[in-house]
């Protein structure tokens with residue numbers, strides 16, 4: 001398991017029932033958790049698109065790319081990290097969050 005991957009982060013989160021998170025399960029949320037949905041790499045895998053590349057041109061648009069690497073989402077990623085670091089009972093440790 002690689003540090004800074006979607007699976008690595010999800011495996012470090014205690015069971016949702018234990019931490020009692022209220023999660024609004026939207027199609028985008030489901031795509032981010034499962035990797036199945038409206039992302040270029042998934043659509044390319046099923047031959048719906050010719051190219052799996054992200055519009056930022058720095059890699060394939062996978063869930064991990066969107067969450068950790070996409071240059072077009074840096075501002076949103078930084079905003080989310082700042083919000084997580086201000087939360088007292090965050091399910092992901094602040095140390096782990098800073099490594100992302």
Ligand SMILES: [Zn+2]
Nearest residue numbers: 054056070071
């Ligand atoms: Zn990108």
